[in-house]
Amino acid sequence: xxxxxxxxxxxxxxxxxxxxxxxxxxxxxxxxxxxxxxxxxxxxxxxxxxxxxxxxxxxxxxxxxxxxxxxxxxxxxxxxxxxxxxxxxxxxxxxxxxxxxxxxxxxxxxxxxxxxxxxxxxxxxxxxxxxxxxxxxxxxxxxxxxxxxxxxxxxxxxxxxxxxxxxxxxxxxxxxxxxxxxxxxxxxxxxxxxxxxxxxxxxxxxxxxxxxxxxxxxxxxxxxxxxxxxxxxxxxxxxxxxxxxxxxxxxxxxxxxxxxxxxxxxxxxxxxxxxxxxxxxxxxxxxxxxxxxxxxxxxxxxxxxxxxxxxxxxxxxxxxxxxxxxxxxxxxxxxxxxxxxxxxxxxxxxxxxxxxxxxxxxxxxxxxxxxxxxxxxxxxxxxxxxxxxxxxxxxxxxxxxxxxxxxxxxxxxxxxx
Amino acid sequence: xxxxxxxxxxxxxxxxxxxxxxxxxxxxxxxxxxxxxxxxxxxxxxxxxxxxxxxxxxxxxxxxxxxxxxxxxxxxxxxxxxxxxxxxxx
Numbered sequence: 001x002x003x004x005x006x007x008x009x010x011x012x013x014x015x016x017x018x019x020x021x022x023x024x025x026x027x028x029x030x031x032x033x034x035x036x037x038x039x040x041x042x043x044x045x046x047x048x049x050x051x052x053x054x055x056x057x058x059x060x061x062x063x064x065x066x067x068x069x070x071x072x073x074x075x076x077x078x079x080x081x082x083x084x085x086x087x088x089x090x091x092x093x094x095x096x097x098x099x100x101x102x103x104x105x106x107x108x109x110x111x112x113x114x115x116x117x118x119x120x121x122x123x124x125x126x127x128x129x130x131x132x133x134x135x136x137x138x139x140x141x142x143x144x145x146x147x148x149x150x151x152x153x154x155x156x157x158x159x160x161x162x163x164x165x166x167x168x169x170x171x172x173x174x175x176x177x178x179x180x181x182x183x184x185x186x187x188x189x190x191x192x193x194x195x196x197x198x199x200x201x202x203x204x205x206x207x208x209x210x211x212x213x214x215x216x217x218x219x220x221x222x223x224x225x226x227x228x229x230x231x232x233x234x235x236x237x238x239x240x241x242x243x244x245x246x247x248x249x250x251x252x253x254x255x256x257x258x259x260x261x262x263x264x265x266x267x268x269x270x271x272x273x274x275x276x277x278x279x280x281x282x283x284x285x286x287x288x289x290x291x292x293x294x295x296x297x298x299x300x301x302x303x304x305x306x307x308x309x310x311x312x313x314x315x316x317x318x319x320x321x322x323x324x325x326x327x328x329x330x331x332x333x334x335x336x337x338x339x340x341x342x343x344x345x346x347x348x349x350x351x352x353x354x355x356x357x358x359x360x361x362x363x364x365x366x367x368x369x370x371x372x373x374x375x376x377x378x379x380x381x382x383x384x385x386x387x388x389x390x391x392x393x394x395x396x397x398x399x400x401x402x403x404x405x406x407x408x409x410x411x412x413x414x415x416x417x
Numbered sequence: 418x419x420x421x422x423x424x425x426x427x428x429x430x431x432x433x434x435x436x437x438x439x440x441x442x443x444x445x446x447x448x449x450x451x452x453x454x455x456x457x458x459x460x461x462x463x464x465x466x467x468x469x470x471x472x473x474x475x476x477x478x479x480x481x482x483x484x485x486x487x488x489x490x491x492x493x494x495x496x497x498x499x500x501x502x503x504x505x506x507x
Binding site: 238249250251252254298299300301309342398399413414415 | 418429430431435436437438451452455456458459460461462463464465468470488489490491
């Protein structure tokens with residue numbers, strides 16, 4: 001089934017009876033070339049690119065719940081490429097380019113909206129740091145514009161520019177940043193993979209990983225055992241539990257990150273606005289809700305909901321930045337489980353077990369990484385060599401101390417990112 | 418989330434600073450090999466369930482506590498002075 005303007009017109013005139021499901025709900029076969037554990041954004045994208053780029057279609061995606069039911073459905077949908085350090089910089093740059101071609105590639109409307117992101121600064125020192133970051137972004141081939149105070153005011157007239165603690169000095173604008181419809185990204189990749197022959201298997205929890213003589217042989221699941229030549233663990237949020245099935249202890253601590261949405265309002269916030277000093281960021285969904293979030297709750301958690309101190313902190317930060325937000329009523333809050341790595345950067349690598357691959361540690365940046373992560377992980381699984389933009393996402397960087405990517409400059413240690 | 422400090426009684430989570438997994442109490446010997454130090458500094462059990470972590474009673478008695486709690490439900494099960502825990506194991 002191909003989506004097009006003509007198709008919508010035709011279906012509209014014929015009672016919308018021709019729409020079918022977007023993917024096959026498959027039952028597990030006994031053997032696959034590749035088994036992907038995890039039917040989230042990254043797992044589905046990996047399956048799609050395995051099929052599309054490498055012609056590997058005898059693939060199963062095993063999901064213990066429903067497709068896209070984890071963090072890809074629980075984030076704040078922001079897409080950007082404003083990283084500073086080598087490793088992250090080229091990876092997110094590649095990912096953003098894939099975002100820009102995604103809808104055409106998948107023939108799927110993911111409502112990708114390049115509405116621009118403005119990251120604010122509040123002092124001369126911060127401006128210098130932002131200029132440096134902006135130059136790194138430009139050198140990488142992405143866009144960054146320095147805005148002075150009046151430049152920010154033209155875009156965001158509703159901010160409190162003269163706040164006593166955080167007066168606004170300016171911002172960095174990345175026009176190619178924006179948002180996308182998070183669920184549709186998972187669905188689009190699911191459909192693209194399924195159309196190419198990938199089996200998407202829901203309600204199938206992996207309970208064990210079979211390893212013989214250091215080589216992966218398959219997985220045990222709640223729907224029987226499945227043999228596989230290669231297995232990829234792509235389960236950010238549960239990485240430690242699944243990796244433990246292969247005898248691994250990961251450099252990961254799971255934390256809860258909360259997000260919030262207000263009632264639907266008329267268009268008022270046209271950009272993604274990031275207020276780093278308040279750990280606050282906000283955008284407006286196409287439905288009208290103001291979608292915003294803050295920092296981690298800052299203790300290990302798998303609860304997918306947070307505590308009230310951070311709720312209060314986020315609301316205070318919002319009021320500090322844009323007092324008008326006090327008029328909006330919050331409808332919902334929720335939490336996602338973040339795979340926090342010691343240096344705040346992700347891992348896409350082989351493991352000590354032959355044929356077993358690991359994709360984890362996305363911290364709070366997993367959504368914008370979906371296409372790049374799938375592309376690079378598929379390359380690694382298919383060719384057994386790292387894909388250049390993700391080559392620095394090595395698992396051994398913590399042990400060796402070489403190639404750490406600590407964007408915040410706080411140190412490579414748990415509880416600092 | 419509320420934590421019962423052995424010195425101060427039941428207090429709001431906001432009074433405490435989270436310092437991470439209680440693995441810090443199991444520091445390897447100075448001459449331990451690289452793998453032991455790597456494991457100690459970076460790798461974590463990271464359980465979905467009962468865990469033990471260190472909390473510093475920053476806005477209270479300044480004691481370091483070993484808190485046993487459930488990461489799935491946020492239920493706090495117990496809190497002991499880290500000095501007592503460390504002393505008992507030493």
